[in-house]
Structures are given as structure tokens and as C-alpha cells.
Amino acid sequence: MRGRFENKMYFIKHVSRVSALSFVTNVVQAKFYSSLAVSSRATTRLVLVSRSNSIYDNLALEEWMYENTDFSDTDYLLMWRNRPAVVFGRHQNPWLEANIPLAYMDNVDIARRSSGGGTVYHDEGNLNLSFLKSRNRYNRKENLHLVVDSIxxxxxxxxxxNARDDIVLDQFYKVSGTAAKLGRVQSYHHFTLLLAVDTSQLWKLLDSPMQGVNSRATKSVPASIKNLEEKIPDLKYEILVDLIGHRFLQEVGAQTSPTHLRYVDPLNETEFPGVLDIRKRLQSWDWIYGKTPKFSLCRTFTGHDFEGVICTLKVNIEIEKGNVVLMTVHLDHQKLVDLIAMINKFYCEIVGNLKLNRKCLSDLERSSREHFKTIISIDRLEVMSVVEWVIRSVDLCYRFV
Incomplete structure (x- = not known):
């Protein structure tokens, strides 16, 4: 259990599954693109630093550049930092990766990247770097070593x-995770750098309360982390931006100037026409939650006494595209067969494509109570107590939302 780790051991998440075949393929591709990169270095490099601390603004600018910028002879380095945010990979389940209710309570942004990889926590003690290049110059190791050499x-x-393309401090502590998006001719490789992140908040937010889940979504696993400021007390975001930016430019002999390293407004429609539409998509429920791979929940509850018999309740829920598409309950009591059939009929009629958010789930709980109060005689208190127990148990299944 995560809670049993020592307090000084905090966690950042990364992808846990790489098949042997995909590993070999990735190694071959990496060598191929690395050799191309040596012979086809860009003639120009530009550094952009975002003035925004919104994860949605910054991901929108990155995506806009990927979709609209010609990388054929120019490499770009985009850097930014965000206010508190939980950011998960393209193929992940947000509810399984993070404590979503706590994030909402603490005003922490929730975002889905277009790249793969695992879930990370951002705040203003975290530097984000994105290397945007043509596909034939895609080279993770080169980008990571540039940052390490700069520091x-x-x-x-x-x-x-390390071999996983993580930046590691003292041969043990992870200070950076990495992810990428590869197109036919375009690419970007982005990663975080832990400077002075609030690790207690990171630990809490990356601890999901979800139980009983069955999912094929990419899962994250914990790793021990450490902030760079623990080794460098005077470390500042601005110092690193300047240091890494200069190093990036100097590799092609570019002189640092306002035209080569500049601060930008990521939502400037004059400079980046259409970026607001991208931001709107990235901030939408359909993107953040609706892109979640389908998953199911199975929970068991015991303890309710009906006519001297302790009942066991099983709840099964299937979720696709962030919507509840099927929910059934089963109770192991012969005298309650008809009641359970009635409850399942109600859920079948009302649940179809129920959006997985607190408002819809609260409405489900309320309408369930109202429905059964109208069809169950007021003097059948024991039966009504069973219904109430079922409703409360179903609501408990959704406490991860």
C-alpha cells in the first residue's frame, strides 16, 4: 500500500508495461532516428517560454505548434510552468490514476495530454519542456542529455x-518523466523537471480512491522522487529556463536574441490562429473523461440484516466513454428476488449512458429514492431499509468521481 511507504518517499507515475516486442521495436527505431538526427540537424532553433500558468493554455499551444508549424528546418523548445494540475496520458483512466474528488476540492486542474505515458502532478515548482522537431530528428536521449548537461x-x-529515459538524481530519485507524440512528419517529446514541487500534495492527488476496477487502460506505477532544490537551494525556474534555453540555441551556433528566445502569450490568436478552439477541446469533459478506455467495477457489500439473515450485495457497473452503460445488483436472499429484479429494471431504464460526474450521480441517487418510495408500501419498513442500503452502496461505488 502506498500509505505504508516512509513519509520521505513520494511518488511520480510512469508507464508500467512495455512488451518485449515493442521494446525491441523502440530500440531499433531510436537508433534509426538517432542516426538521421546526426545527419539532418536543423539549421535554426527557437525557444518559446509561455507567459501562462494554465495547463490548458500550454497544452493548446504545444498542440497548435505540432499541427501548424513547419519543423522541416527548425527545431523548437517550448517551456512553461503550471498552477497545480494533474496531467495524465492519452490512454489512461483519470479516476484510476488520481484522487479526482480531492482535485476538485483543492481547485486543481485535471488535464489529458495527447501523448502517451503516465500521470504526473504539476505546480509552479515544476518546469515543463517540450522539444518539437521533424520526425526524422526525433531523439529523446539527445533532448534529455541536453537538459542534464545544462544543469x-x-x-x-x-x-x-537512465534506460527508461527518466532523469535520475543520485542514481535513485526520479526528477523527470518523459512522453512523446509521433506523427508521420512531425513530433514532440516533452517531460517534466522537479524543482520545488509540493510533494505532499503530489502524494495525495496521485492516490486514487477507486476500488474494484477492471481496466485495460495504461497504468502508472510509483517511483521515489526528489526535488532538485534539495541539492540546489538557490535553484530558480528563471535560472533554468535561461540555462537550458541558451544551451539549446548554442548547439546550432544561434545567438540568443529576442527573435530566438522569447516569452509568448499562448492564447494570442493573431500569432496562433485557432489555438482557442484547441484549448476548448482540451478543457472539455468529452476529452478529459470521455476518452477514457472502457472499464468495469465490481463491488461487494455485506452487513445488512433482513429477517435475521445477513445479506451480501454485489454491484456490477460497466463504463464506456465516461458514461455508465450498464449497472446491475445481486442480493443473495430468496425472499428479495422480486425486489432485486425491480431494482435492476429501474437501473436498466434510467442508467443508459449516464455521464460519470457528481451531478448526474447525485440525480441518480435522488431519483432512486423518489421512485421506490412511490411503489413500495410505507408499512414495509424492512423492505424499504433494504432498498435504502442498496442505494447507499451503489453511491459508495461512485465515490471516486
Whole structure:
């Protein structure tokens, strides 16, 4: 259990499954694109630093550049930091990866990336870097080593890139995770860098309360992390932006100037026409939750006494595209067969494509009570108590929302 780890051991999430075949394929591709990168280095490099601290603004700008910018002879480095946000990968289940109710309570943004990879927590103690290049110059190791070399040029740290393309401090602590989006001719490789992240908040937000789930979505696994500021007390976001930006430009001999390293408004429609539409899509419920791979829940509840018999209730729920498409309950009591059939008939009629959010689920709980109060005689208190227990148990199944 995560809660049993020592307090000093905090967690950042990364992808846990790589098949042997895909690993071999990735190694071959990496070598191929690495060799191309050496012979086809861009003639120009530009550094953009976002003035926004909104995850939606910054992901929208990154996506706009990927879709609209010609990377054939120019490499870009986009850097930014966000206010508190939980950001998960393209093929992940947000409810399984994070404590969504806590995120809403604490005003933490929830976002889905277009890239793969695992779930991370961002705040203003976190530097985000995105290397946008043509596909034939895609080279993860080169980008990661550029950042590591930049930091080590100023501070004496035991910092290295491991075989998983993580940046590791003291050969143990993860300070950066990595993910990418690869198109036919375009690519971007982005990753985080932990400077002074609130690790207690990270730990709480990346601990999902979901139980009884069966899902094929990409899962994240915990890793021990450490902030770079623990080794470099005077470390500042602005210092790293300048250090890494200069290094990126100097690799092609570019002189740092307002035209090569500049701060931008990511929602400037004059400079980035159509970026607001991308932001709207990335902030929509259909993108954040509706893109979740289908999953199911199975929960068992015991303890209710009906006519001297302790009952066991099983609840099965199927969810597709963020909507509840099927929900059934089963109770192991012969005298309650008809009641359970009636309850399942009600759920079958009302649940179809029920959106998985608190408002819809609260409406479901309320309408369930109102419905059964109208069809069950007021003097059948024991039966009504069973119905109330079923309704409360079903609501407990959804406490991860």
C-alpha cells in the first residue's frame, strides 16, 4: 500500500508495461532516428517560454505548434510552468490514476495530454519542456542529455538519464518523466523537471480512491522522487529556463536574441490562429473523461440484516466513454428476488449512458429514492431499509468521481 511507504518517499507515475516486442521495436527505431538526427540537424532553433500558468493554455499551444508549424528546418523548445494540475496520458483512466474528488476540492486542474505515458502532478515548482522537431530528428536521449548537461554545467550533481529515459538524481530519485507524440512528419517529446514541487500534495492527488476496477487502460506505477532544490537551494525556474534555453540555441551556433528566445502569450490568436478552439477541446469533459478506455467495477457489500439473515450485495457497473452503460445488483436472499429484479429494471431504464460526474450521480441517487418510495408500501419498513442500503452502496461505488 502506498500509505505504508516512509513519509520521505513520494511518488511520480510512469508507464508500467512495455512488451518485449515493442521494446525491441523502440530500440531499433531510436537508433534509426538517432542516426538521421546526426545527419539532418536543423539549421535554426527557437525557444518559446509561455507567459501562462494554465495547463490548458500550454497544452493548446504545444498542440497548435505540432499541427501548424513547419519543423522541416527548425527545431523548437517550448517551456512553461503550471498552477497545480494533474496531467495524465492519452490512454489512461483519470479516476484510476488520481484522487479526482480531492482535485476538485483543492481547485486543481485535471488535464489529458495527447501523448502517451503516465500521470504526473504539476505546480509552479515544476518546469515543463517540450522539444518539437521533424520526425526524422526525433531523439529523446539527445533532448534529455541536453537538459542534464545544462544543469551539470552550473552545479555539481549526480544526474543522469537512465534506460527508461527518466532523469535520475543520485542514481535513485526520479526528477523527470518523459512522453512523446509521433506523427508521420512531425513530433514532440516533452517531460517534466522537479524543482520545488509540493510533494505532499503530489502524494495525495496521485492516490486514487477507486476500488474494484477492471481496466485495460495504461497504468502508472510509483517511483521515489526528489526535488532538485534539495541539492540546489538557490535553484530558480528563471535560472533554468535561461540555462537550458541558451544551451539549446548554442548547439546550432544561434545567438540568443529576442527573435530566438522569447516569452509568448499562448492564447494570442493573431500569432496562433485557432489555438482557442484547441484549448476548448482540451478543457472539455468529452476529452478529459470521455476518452477514457472502457472499464468495469465490481463491488461487494455485506452487513445488512433482513429477517435475521445477513445479506451480501454485489454491484456490477460497466463504463464506456465516461458514461455508465450498464449497472446491475445481486442480493443473495430468496425472499428479495422480486425486489432485486425491480431494482435492476429501474437501473436498466434510467442508467443508459449516464455521464460519470457528481451531478448526474447525485440525480441518480435522488431519483432512486423518489421512485421506490412511490411503489413500495410505507408499512414495509424492512423492505424499504433494504432498498435504502442498496442505494447507499451503489453511491459508495461512485465515490471516486
Amino acid at each position: 551539470k554545467s552550473k552545479w555539481n550533481l549526480d544526474l543522469e538519464v
